[in-house]
Amino acid sequence: MPAKIHISANGEFCDKDGNVIQLRGVNLDPSVKIPAKPFLSTHAPIADGAFFEDADKVSFINHPLVLDDIEEHIIRLKSLGYNTIRLPFTWESLEHAGPGQYDFAYMDYIVEVLTRINGVQHGMYVYLDPHQDVWSRFSGGSGAPLWTLYCAGFQPANFLATDAAILHNYYIDPKTGREVGKDEEAYLKMVWPTNYFKLACQTMFTLFFGGKQYAPKCTINGENIQDYLQGKFNNAIMTLYARIKDKAPELFDNNCIIGLESVNEPNCGYIGETDLDVIPKERDLKLGRTPTAFQSFMLGEGIESTVDQYKRTFFGFSKGKPCTINPGGKKAWLSAQERDAIDAKYNWERNPEWKPDTCIWKLHGVWEIHESRGPVLLKSDYFSQADEAVFINNHFVEYYTGIYNKFRAFDKESFIIIQPPVMKPPPNLQNSPILDDKTICACHFYDGMTLMYKTWNKRIGIDTYGLVNKKYSNPAFAVVLGENSIRKCIRKQLSEMQKDAKSMLGKNVPVFFTEIGIPFDMDDKKAYTTNDYSSQTAALDALGFALEGSNLSYTLWCYCSINSHAWGDNWNNEDFSIWSPDDKPLYRETRSKTLTREPSPASTATSVSTSKSKSSSSSQPPSFIKPDDDLDLDSPSCTLKTDLSGFRALDAIMRPFPMKIHGTFEFAEFNLSNKSYTLKLIGRTTPETTTVPTCIFLPRHHFAPNHLSIRSSSGRYTYNTNYQVLEWFHEPGHQYIEICAKSKSRCSTPVSDDSSDLSAECIIS
Numbered sequence: 001m002p003a004k005i006h007i008s009a010n011g012e013f014c015d016k017d018g019n020v021i022q023l024r025g026v027n028l029d030p031s032v033k034i035p036a037k038p039f040l041s042t043h044a045p046i047a048d049g050a051f052f053e054d055a056d057k058v059s060f061i062n063h064p065l066v067l068d069d070i071e072e073h074i075i076r077l078k079s080l081g082y083n084t085i086r087l088p089f090t091w092e093s094l095e096h097a098g099p100g101q102y103d104f105a106y107m108d109y110i111v112e113v114l115t116r117i118n119g120v121q122h123g124m125y126v127y128l129d130p131h132q133d134v135w136s137r138f139s140g141g142s143g144a145p146l147w148t149l150y151c152a153g154f155q156p157a158n159f160l161a162t163d164a165a166i167l168h169n170y171y172i173d174p175k176t177g178r179e180v181g182k183d184e185e186a187y188l189k190m191v192w193p194t195n196y197f198k199l200a201c202q203t204m205f206t207l208f209f210g211g212k213q214y215a216p217k218c219t220i221n222g223e224n225i226q227d228y229l230q231g232k233f234n235n236a237i238m239t240l241y242a243r244i245k246d247k248a249p250e251l252f253d254n255n256c257i258i259g260l261e262s263v264n265e266p267n268c269g270y271i272g273e274t275d276l277d278v279i280p281k282e283r284d285l286k287l288g289r290t291p292t293a294f295q296s297f298m299l300g301e302g303i304e305s306t307v308d309q310y311k312r313t314f315f316g317f318s319k320g321k322p323c324t325i326n327p328g329g330k331k332a333w334l335s336a337q338e339r340d341a342i343d344a345k346y347n348w349e350r351n352p353e354w355k356p357d358t359c360i361w362k363l364h365g366v367w368e369i370h371e372s373r374g375p376v377l378l379k380s381d382y383f384s385q386a387d388e389a390v391f392i393n394n395h396f397v398e399y400y401t402g403i404y405n406k407f408r409a410f411d412k413e414s415f416i417i418i419q420p421p422v423m424k425p426p427p428n429l430q431n432s433p434i435l436d437d438k439t440i441c442a443c444h445f446y447d448g449m450t451l452m453y454k455t456w457n458k459r460i461g462i463d464t465y466g467l468v469n470k471k472y473s474n475p476a477f478a479v480v481l482g483e484n485s486i487r488k489c490i491r492k493q494l495s496e497m498q499k500d501a502k503s504m505l506g507k508n509v510p511v512f513f514t515e516i517g518i519p520f521d522m523d524d525k526k527a528y529t530t531n532d533y534s535s536q537t538a539a540l541d542a543l544g545f546a547l548e549g550s551n552l553s554y555t556l557w558c559y560c561s562i563n564s565h566a567w568g569d570n571w572n573n574e575d576f577s578i579w580s581p582d583d584k585p586l587y588r589e590t591r592s593k594t595l596t597r598e599p600s601p602a603s604t605a606t607s608v609s610t611s612k613s614k615s616s617s618s619s620q621p622p623s624f625i626k627p628d629d630d631l632d633l634d635s636p637s638c639t640l641k642t643d644l645s646g647f648r649a650l651d652a653i654m655r656p657f658p659m660k661i662h663g664t665f666e667f668a669e670f671n672l673s674n675k676s677y678t679l680k681l682i683g684r685t686t687p688e689t690t691t692v693p694t695c696i697f698l699p700r701h702h703f704a705p706n707h708l709s710i711r712s713s714s715g716r717y718t719y720n721t722n723y724q725v726l727e728w729f730h731e732p733g734h735q736y737i738e739i740c741a742k743s744k745s746r747c748s749t750p751v752s753d754d755s756s757d758l759s760a761e762c763i764i765s
Ligand SMILES: CC(C)CCC[C@@H](C)[C@H]1CC[C@H]2[C@@H]3CC=C4C[C@@H](O[C@@H]5O[C@H](CO)[C@@H](O)[C@H](O)[C@H]5O)CC[C@]4(C)[C@H]3CC[C@]12C
Pocket: 030, 132, 133, 193, 264, 265, 284, 285, 286, 315, 316, 317, 422, 423, 444, 445, 446, 448, 449, 451, 452, 462, 464, 467, 468, 515, 557, 574, 576
């Protein structure tokens, strides 16, 4: 069973004795965004009304994984030394049938998924993520059930005509199953996040976080829609959580489930927009049809509008020719008749002032249709009282307080992971009753250039975090040139994100990158035919370099069990999975070419010799390979069975890392090009100093045990080749270890200044 995770006074994850540990793993798996029965990927065409009419009958069972395949997937992940899983699930998967009508069969399936994960060797640490993207599948992403849109008075079947959302499904020809549309008419790369700025999603988030303030007329069964939606959402999450605890308490006792994250990537909706008549100049993402808020309101009411259209160019996004959208008599809002039927079905009684067939922002006097002048914007600053900081520190905090209290009333032991809006600092919660010593801060990082261009640009990079947070007076100052500078810039961004989070929440709160990743369909999917993953390897290595520089814990986005070269992760043309069944043949091909590089574990416990050890305080020989499978380490990273087939850009994903540091982390770097790993730390001064090791996951994939050279400032090591763990018993104070594959001569990374004293060295050959 995995050891319990604690938090140190410096906000690091640690074991019960205060040794620093690191959480590493993946998001498993994006298939939770789509129903399994019927299988409704985002490239399932919307040919008939069933997409909407049958939305209450879907089942998500088998997403994330088919039960019988779980062991195979978990072994694969453990082969990378991973110990942690972020388990996304959607509100829709729990409560698609209607408010309060839970899919208990799906919840029980999740219990079984967790039980099986826990049963694979030393199990895995798992935390739960109530996932969403741009509110729901019906507004172009994933997350909330269809009835939430009805609740707001929307008619989602008309989102296409009114440009209230852009859905991948509408770009599929029902006859051929292929994508349709060329140039601006196509479903553009990474266009789905533009839904954050379209009527459906922007309205839903405004209502969810600020309904009481901005839409007081929208009450359902006597409650403002904000409280209604938040209440239902929180109840659904806690019903799942309570069911897991009830049916499988051992998952908590065995340290498998470690906590719950707040909603994925919360968004402010319209809150903070200063002028609804323009596209906010601070908006970084403009792609495809880009109506202003007012144009969205008009389109939603069926009024034709001519809107800006943006395209991606070498220099970012530039305005193309405007585009006229004619809703053709359709409205994004339910007609009186439709709404009556919906309200009867879900037992909803609305405020009599809430008129059907009407934009709720018109209802609240933001705009009107004047008899002679037509549509007129009356309050262009309706949402402008709050800015981004106000949103985070008030609206978001109000939501977070709700889930925090519910969660803590139920579970005082597990972690709660607070996730602020993407790439923004968290609220200032110091001295707040909703910040406790089991709180973690979640950050997400995506490199803007890599994400939007789907290529690894070695020449030009952007300080994405700086750009998003308006740290530059001119966006041109956010540009960095050359691969080395780009790598350092990403490293700096992650460290700044950590610093900013800690300055808001306190230094004792750990920062956890619960999402970070790259698209694998780079360079127009060239790698899938050439097996040349060098772009992906370089991009991932840059992220790895950045993360390990600050010893950051992370779960990569993502591992997708149903990934395919044709449709990626089966959702909005994304292809972020580090593994694909379609890559298994490519892996075999690579293996057959480089078979000599990676010996099987059985062959490694053979000839061991050590060479010139300089003075070390230890009386032991400086190194040896541990001959048995015994390892005194309760880490899910420890695995005997391994399987690397199907991983993409494996060289960059498979990385050495400190599984346990007997001391404080100072510096780490894995150099992929010369296969060397350096770790610097400050060893603890404890009575057990020389009997408690620092443990390093040292993958055979890079470091063939029979061809290894190690130098360190002090101590002795044992290398358990079967578990791929190097135990380093070092002295207190500043220490370094430098591990190098192949010959010692290649190991030339400069080490710490104090390398002259107390140096031990061994060559295993
Ligand atoms: C020179 C460049 C063109 C400059 C780009 C600037 C901006 C357009 C980008 C800067 C920051 C980007 C956003 C960063 C994070 C995002 C979150 C992401 O959602 C999660 O990611 C997964 C992969 O997409 C997804 O599957 C998960 O479900 C999500 O949890 C979606 C994109 C974005 C909002 C991203 C958009 C572009 C920038 C604003």
